[in-house]
Amino acid sequence: MAVMNMIQAINSAHKVMMREDEDIVVFGEDVGYFGGVFRATEGLQKEFGKTRCFDAPISENGIAAVAVGMAAYGLKPVIEIQFADYIYPAYDQIVSEIAKMRYRTAAEWTMPMVIRSPYGGGIYGGQTHSQSPESLFTHIAGLKVVIPSNPYDAKGLLIAAIEDPDPVVFFEPKRIYNGPFDGHHDRPVQPWTKRAEAEVPEGHFTVPLGKANIVREGEALTVLAYGTMVHVALAAMEEAGIDAEVIDLRTLVPLDIEAIEQSVKKTGRCLIVHEAPRTSGFGAELSALVTERCFYHLEAPVERVTGWDTPYPHSYEWTYFPGPARIKKALDKVMAD
Amino acid sequence: MAVMNMIQAINSAHKVMMREDEDIVVFGEDVGYFGGVFRATEGLQKEFGKTRCFDAPISENGIAAVAVGMAAYGLKPVIEIQFADYIYPAYDQIVSEIAKMRYRTAAEWTMPMVIRSPYGGGIYGGQTHSQSPESLFTHIAGLKVVIPSNPYDAKGLLIAAIEDPDPVVFFEPKRIYNGPFDGHHDRPVQPWTKRAEAEVPEGHFTVPLGKANIVREGEALTVLAYGTMVHVALAAMEEAGIDAEVIDLRTLVPLDIEAIEQSVKKTGRCLIVHEAPRTSGFGAELSALVTERCFYHLEAPVERVTGWDTPYPHSYEWTYFPGPARIKKALDKVMAD
Amino acid sequence: MARSEKRPNRPALALHVPEPPARPGEKPDYSHIEVPAAGEAPRPDALCAAEETHPLTTHLVRVLDDNDDAVGPWDPRLSAEVLRKIYRDMVTVRVFDDRMYRAQRQGKTSFYMKCTGEEAIATSAAAAMHDEDIHFPTYRQQGLLVSRGYPLVKMMCQIYSNAGDHMKGRQLPIMYSDKEKGFFSISGNLATQYPQAVGWAMASAIKGDSRIAMGWIGDGATAEGDFHAALTFASVYQAPVILATVNNQWAISSFSGIAGAEQATFASRAVGYGIAGLRVDGNDALAVYAAVNWAAERARSNKGPTLIEFFTYRAEGHSTSDDPSGYRPKEAGEMWPLGDPVERLRRHLVKLDEWDEDREAALLEETSATVRAAQKEAEKLGVLSEQGDEGKETMFEDVYAEMPWHIAEQRDAALKEGE
């Protein structure tokens, strides 16, 4: 066991896997010598050489396309898109090629690869360093979508993603790279060191894809969250003194529907929390699923707490961010009747 | 009044507006001399000259980007993406630039333009001529999303879209360009000529954005649909002999929430029908909204009838397509209790 | 928005919109096309500095001359056997195309695309590469499969989306794929395969392998961002890849000027990336062979990528959905100066005394018979138009390696739909 923050855990996952499997190649903008703008790939080029970890041209479509060719050859690319806000130029290759390859060829060609990208707000990153585009990928059949919320999961899920036979979009909540965030931006940042989830095995282990994590058991309502919002939701529940069950989804596709159903059927109430804009965000799918499957157990309509339907502003960041106050309001509503 | 199919109506909207406003320019792949692969822009180059209607290189990102520059200059671009399946290379320009320009500059620069694109299945088009990507645009704040279901609306909505000060993504259900489709692929195609909605004024008129159309009034349940599925849903309701209220949404963003709420509060039941894959499709947002707003009026959970979470297959098209049988099953469910 | 009157003393700007030399009703005009004599282009060493090739990007490598002789330094000096193999493949492709076009017209399937007039390119390129090398094709390279001996019946099963299609009918007709034959899955989305080919080649180099890749694109599709990605990555990492641009001068109804051909050749794009570039008579099977062979040697020697423009003409419609008489003169194909690739190679073989009328008649008969037999066999396995819904549960497979719960639920629902 070692104590790791999320960056260290992600870095460690790369190293463990690259040592085990020499077909893994890592590339992306600035990931080589420098080790990435968030330093997630630090030391990889040194240890594994320039042909297994290297800088790519600033061409997200090219990075994704080249990964397709490499996967077709038999390698396993683990690529970094520097910020999720810059994934759109690669969208065609991801949606039209990577996601559909296994299907369109009836598994003659498959696309095992991981597309890592830091996402989410709360860092004064403005419109183009703050976005949460996960629902644009959950809509695309053929992709798995994974979002860790702590160092232990980050490493275990990333290893599972690398070992997965299908393409995985792996969004990393950059706000909590260095420590969890309770949503109170005016309080000092806590480092991961003090937390149990920062105890991470140094070697190989996995956290299985498709399995949610009940991070807090409770009877009064079910809270569904992922990434940074797991911590914000947990804190809000503590503060409200409510016996909430908080589920960290960890994988959005395929979803752990069983965990969700069981919980909501038990509590009869459900609150969904995410940073992405509300309209057609992943919360919509969660809300629809919960209602479809637990309607007769629901004592109140499912509530969504989300980012607003505006671009992510630079100032008024905390008006945009779904923080404790917004969660509290929704909680009052979902607990009302 | 003239009798028009949808292509003729769309063509007419272009002509009416280009005559009125000389700042309108139309471009896209094959739209110039030839008039587009679906002939929606036929005759425009001849009437308005090569600098107002012209062929573009096969570069969807370029087409969208150049439209941004033109809109910044003060022109009003109406661009065609040949198939919605090919809009992804333009996704970055649409999401990062077109959608956010007004916001990021506090309205110093605005992006009035229309992005037209044929979408949807039912034509044996395979994976890349059949997709329904609307929810990938409804999630993007700053875009309006419009989908007509008949010639009259196609013309009126397109004129409204061209006159709108904001960027509008205008998806055209290609399956019904030449005639409505009841979902029974084995029956002969009906031309538009026999239908009231094919009576279209020759001159200028608008169908306002943001207003749904109640195409069938009823008391037993509310059906929400758009595009081709309006006709499939209508036929299914007729066949089931159910007193359904069928709402053609026409605009997905901004949504006519009032019409929806009123209807569901009246009927107590709601069925949503779309062609796009289910997970994170626009039906999820509709379902969430209806549940949030009409929960205490609902007698059964909102049901979604959708395309499946697979790429669009070439064969087994009718297993993929949400046809009458699928609607019937969902209807039984939503009417059960 | 009125024209700015701020500087009335300056000349008015004007937008240039490229226009092909002739439209329907006008006489086809090829006066703008320069055709250098065969044998004229110099042939630098395959391991030369990239710049040495750059004069060739505005020239045209041609081997077969007007007397049907093979001339000049690019003559690949192929044996009669190889020439006859290429010829046979070209004829097979043409017969196959005609047959499948008709099958579509008969309503047996939804779509078809011919490569008429471009047969030399894929068949000769395949002959010039090794069978272990991989192709990332676009949709007019059926000649690659034919050359590599892929069963015609399998191609037809794909076209019919029938029980014999190993892709389970998932793809539009002609979107073949065969891993065994080194033929990557064709995409309906233009240009995506071009940088993918570069990625495969990079992988081969990373692994110290010796196999190279060839990517294919059309003139129209070069405008996509993926074209630039391919050239950028190929140049930066000096990938062992051949990037072929088939300039058949049309992209559906848009002539190549809309992709930039008025101002420069497609081959000359190589200059700005500092890689080798060649412009080749695509209707000259020998020139095609020679160029691909040159580029393959270069790639195998770690000298990096080559961009090759094959200059040719799309002699027929874009696809079964297209009627070119709506945008270009009807006789445009016949008057095209580089001639028909099949005839040109036949005349050369005749000149070499390696071909005659009897052999021609025999070949045509044999090819027709082979294609007809294949069609019969394929149709036994079904045609799209008569497809029922047995096997429809397969529609839900292969989205992921393991079927997740939501797709399993959807499959179960679909199977109950008829009930």
Added chain:
Amino acid sequence: MARSEKRPNRPALALHVPEPPARPGEKPDYSHIEVPAAGEAPRPDALCAAEETHPLTTHLVRVLDDNDDAVGPWDPRLSAEVLRKIYRDMVTVRVFDDRMYRAQRQGKTSFYMKCTGEEAIATSAAAAMHDEDIHFPTYRQQGLLVSRGYPLVKMMCQIYSNAGDHMKGRQLPIMYSDKEKGFFSISGNLATQYPQAVGWAMASAIKGDSRIAMGWIGDGATAEGDFHAALTFASVYQAPVILATVNNQWAISSFSGIAGAEQATFASRAVGYGIAGLRVDGNDALAVYAAVNWAAERARSNKGPTLIEFFTYRAEGHSTSDDPSGYRPKEAGEMWPLGDPVERLRRHLVKLDEWDEDREAALLEETSATVRAAQKEAEKLGVLSEQGDEGKETMFEDVYAEMPWHIAEQRDAALKEGE
């Protein structure tokens, strides 16, 4: 996946991964950089055929020589007044950059980006264009605004996202926009502005206007698909646009070889699109002026676009988030052979007897005072770090022209959140 053993007799392929000549701890090495003497490059007529410029795409247009004289055909023969104006703008930019960098370090805002070492490019380009022309800049062209007399205090308000920011704090610091000054909104997404500039120029041509556009991009960002879109559309429609590529040799931690610079110059991309191209000493204010002036004349005469590579060096970090000592030698900036653009122009002015130490001292004092005064004024309107949430309802405006119901509901909810 083991290396294919199928052909052990063939040489193993190897991937080339470009590496800069020196890393931290090593001695900076510029031996690979060829610096032709000033005055050497010929100057074709601005209305020449595009090809005539192509030799210049691998050359380097330079005017200021080692004796601080302006020499050769590209000497724009500017009046002392214009030279001093450019000089003053450059100095202002440098002082401004230093000041704002420090403001960020003091925690007053979230982010800042300098253009140290590149000041000549934007300031001279602005001087060479007309004020009615439009720029589609990227984030190191603050010199355009300074040159056009945009109030420094407005720039600072944007940097502070304060009440004086006409964009209501929506954009990251330095993502300026000003319609009045013909300065298009800077995007955080690289390269998007490049084809947008082409679209604006096309619009101007469609309208028979006389205004032209200039698009800006960095060396690293040329790898994006939008770069190719810009060149393709500019070439096809012969748009009246100048496409500037600022090659400062670094893209965050990646050197320009990762964008293709090992194999070719960025200017030489012009060749493959058949448009004019120039490669220019970006640290030579006179060469920059001359080149932009040439390209502007060309564009105004309906002779189409010009791609200009400005060869320069990013003398400091990428942004306040970056420390370049992690990936390049510390002294790399000082040893850079093309020198400092501010000093070079000053020395030229001195040589002309149009500048002296007194003037220099006065200018520095004046500029510092101006910048300090502007900062004081801007800070009166607030700094990001002290921002409260008054005015937060404005966050919901401008998503659409009219606020739709769902955003209005969200605004109302947000306003009640504190309660």
